[in-house]
Amino acid sequence: MKSVFSSHPDVEDLGVAERIQAIVGELPRQEARVAQYMLLNIDDLVFQNGASIARKAGASEVTVSRLLRRLGFRGMAGLKRELRTQRDEGSIDMSGDRELDKLDPALKHALDGELRALVSVFSQTMDPRWTRAVRTVTGAQRVFVTGFQSVRGVAEDLSRRLALVRDDVRFFSAHDGMLGEWVGDVEARSAKRKDCVIIVDVVPYAQEAPLLARMSREAGRQLVVLTDELCHWAQSHTELVFHGPSRNGLIIESTVALTSLANLLVDAVARRDPAVAERRMRRWHKITRKLNVF
Amino acid sequence: MKSVFSSHPDVEDLGVAERIQAIVGELPRQEARVAQYMLLNIDDLVFQNGASIARKAGASEVTVSRLLRRLGFRGMAGLKRELRTQRDEGSIDMSGDRELDKLDPALKHALDGELRALVSVFSQTMDPRWTRAVRTVTGAQRVFVTGFQSVRGVAEDLSRRLALVRDDVRFFSAHDGMLGEWVGDVEARSAKRKDCVIIVDVVPYAQEAPLLARMSREAGRQLVVLTDELCHWAQSHTELVFHGPSRNGLIIESTVALTSLANLLVDAVARRDPAVAERRMRRWHKITRKLNVF
DNA sequence: CTTTTCATGAAAGGATTCTTTCATTATTTG
DNA sequence: CAAATAATGAAAGAATCCTTTCATGAAAAG
Structure with a gap:
């Protein structure tokens, strides 16, 4: 190690x-x-x-x-x-940053864990499945993003940022009204370009996730899952599962790796057509600027 | 391996x-x-x-x-x-060290940036101001969390997770109704235990942040700001500013470091009274379990 | 060849670690 | 509020693990 x-x-x-x-x-x-x-x-x-x-x-x-x-x-x-x-001892040495020696041991351990987790996340982008996932998201007609409990925010940000980069992205929550709209849309099954569902999930909390996953597949939607290292249910629904380790020894589990996965996904999608992405981003900046002046 | x-x-x-x-x-x-x-x-x-x-x-x-x-x-x-x-089975190991050579150079650079950013974030916990911030959040009567645009989710998650660990935490958005409630509460100024406002912010988007910061101070509320490395406005409102570097060379800026800051804040607050935090977490686990069965 | 030294494991003892039993205390249920 | 149920740790027993002791045999020294 x-x-x-x-x-x-x-x-x-x-x-x-x-x-x-x-x-x-x-x-x-x-x-x-x-x-x-x-x-x-x-x-x-x-x-x-x-x-x-x-x-x-x-x-x-x-x-x-x-x-x-x-x-x-x-x-x-x-x-x-x-x-x-x-x-x-072997677990940490941060680029000669002697200062870190004074760090609380628990935090030091946590930091080391986070660093490893990030490496793991980035490594996953080399897997052919990652490319497939990116293609799926890029090529999908519409993209639905969802996430629960303590990572719902991650999912929301993912949807927002993804929306900067491509059209027809929306966040949806199983408990909100949007689910109806989402479920009712039957002819999606036969559409030429399929829809894609991205589920952001951490294990202890979500009973909903597997359910949604099944529903998605049944509705003919592609499924991408970003989850933590403890996840066991996702594999059986799709091969497009990516793991962001969340255990770091702190009291609350970390969402850093998941966030990074989400970031990378957005970047990868943007990268598929950088010119477009940049144009969109610029336009968006301009808009928010105008809004901000109000 | x-x-x-x-x-x-x-x-x-x-x-x-x-x-x-x-x-x-x-x-x-x-x-x-x-x-x-x-x-x-x-x-x-x-x-x-x-x-x-x-x-x-x-x-x-x-x-x-x-x-x-x-x-x-x-x-x-x-x-x-x-x-x-x-x-x-290899679930723990990580020795992608060599493997990483095959990583896309841009991503490699980005990874390096993220790692450094995390180290920077953890380093900040050694600053006395961090302790003060933690005390502020721990001791505050109520905690308000807000965040905008692409980091709104980070702020929401922060508020949710903070709420697991202490009472009276709520997310609020300047554009939602809650702002009214929040502004109208004038006697907060003189309360024995002050309120605390946490702003999560990244530079390009928020004009609202400085405004809210000013209002917060005027209302006698303590202010903690989690922001990116480009932030210039926060310093003048409070000393409790912490930076999570967000530029990593990707098309979209990273929210990883900010996320980590938020995580660390929650952990630190929880750590102030681990027994209580644990009890709360456990109760929460139980509740979500019950909900999940539905 | 004899003596000395060393290597080795069997056996037994001692220490540690795990489990079972049981009485006490807390929690839930009626 | 009482009865029933569950949780908990103390104590003792059982199992495991480590070390000490000692007898045997092999290698080295004289």
Whole structure:
């Protein structure tokens, strides 16, 4: 688990792997065997105990115990303690920003999580499905956007910004009147250019989302889902599911990654015809300017 | 390692966090507390045992044991087994580092910008003014949140999430009816506990923001502003201005940093009294669950 | 070849961790 | 308000894990 930014190798205390590496050559036969095993399965050590390592490495429990002692760890507990601090250290180093060292540890962890989440989000744009999603949204006759509870705002902003970039985008809420209009529109099924529904959703809150998803498909609409990493229902309705990790250790889950996904979607759609998009944006700026003067 | 996409999260076996998430709302008090702790420290669970979790979560060992069983794990061992298979499925990893080379240069640049923006945002929480802002929001009698145009959704979500964590939060829009109610309330000026207004704003669009800011101050309300890096007007109305950089080279400016600022604000307020926040969250989970069944 | 040193695991002990049982307390229901 | 139900932790028991001790055998030294 590396950080997004290159992590700084602490000069003084070596990591677990290095320590083993350093002495593996001068160990007695069985201990070396165990050491070797640990090196090869270093990521797995946190899930193990002395006995299991002994078994898998083909040595006795005592040997593992002795080896750990020789490596300078206070037993399995000590090794895990070490692994943990290693993970904590390795997780953040922000481009030499020493200042961040003073950050509250919880926040530091959260920041690291957010950074990873963003990387994950951007990575998803390389997936062929992303391109398909963008094409879907771009080519759709009309686009409906919805979102619930704590991410409803994300969905609303998405619809607003998407509307800057293409025609016939609207936000709709299952509880508002618009649902009627939306449902009643039956001939959409057979239209040449299909409609597209974008659902922004986070798992704990939405029972509505799966329902809407099903309805959308049944009405012959394409479906794009932006959701968090916990989502399990979306896959079965469409392949166009994209995840913005939301757990970051804070009390409230993060909407940053989802927001980024939404931003990227808008940008990608705009990019399909940059000239048009820019023209629209400019016109819009002009309008708001006029409105603002009032 | 693996792709960022989990190949196909089997519908049947949910991840650990999901399982917890799924039932946290309907758990008894202490078990919920433990569950909450596990969610917030999920990355740390592999290093822990039942006793340590119990201690840190403030419950008894037995409670942890029971919770695990209720979640469907065969004790701590079972949970770790689950965590391991989850990791094997690649749901946690992120090492897209190399992969990112294939990213469209424009997006790469944008990603870099977003990362920096987030670091900047988190850095601002170390500023004494941040603490003051948090105190202001926490201590205010009522909190009004507003935002315009393309960040209105951010503001709405902020108000919703803030409302999960403290009383008397409401979103208001200058163009809606609520403004009247808000303006007419003159005696607020002399109240012992002041009201607080949070404005979420990005520069190109809002003429309204400075106006509202002025009105707020004149009405004796505290003012907190979350804005982008281009903002020039806010400083003169309040010192509690925080910036979420929004220019990232994409066609549409980013709302990610602003979103993060909003998230952090909510978390900080919640953190002022975690017990209360947790209780509120839990109650809310329960309610939405009930609503969802409808 | 003998002695010394070292490596190793079996066995037992001790420590830790998990679970079961049960009495107390809180919550819900009638 | 009373009865029933659920939640909770203390205590004890069971299981697991780690270490200590010691006997055995192998390698190294003399």
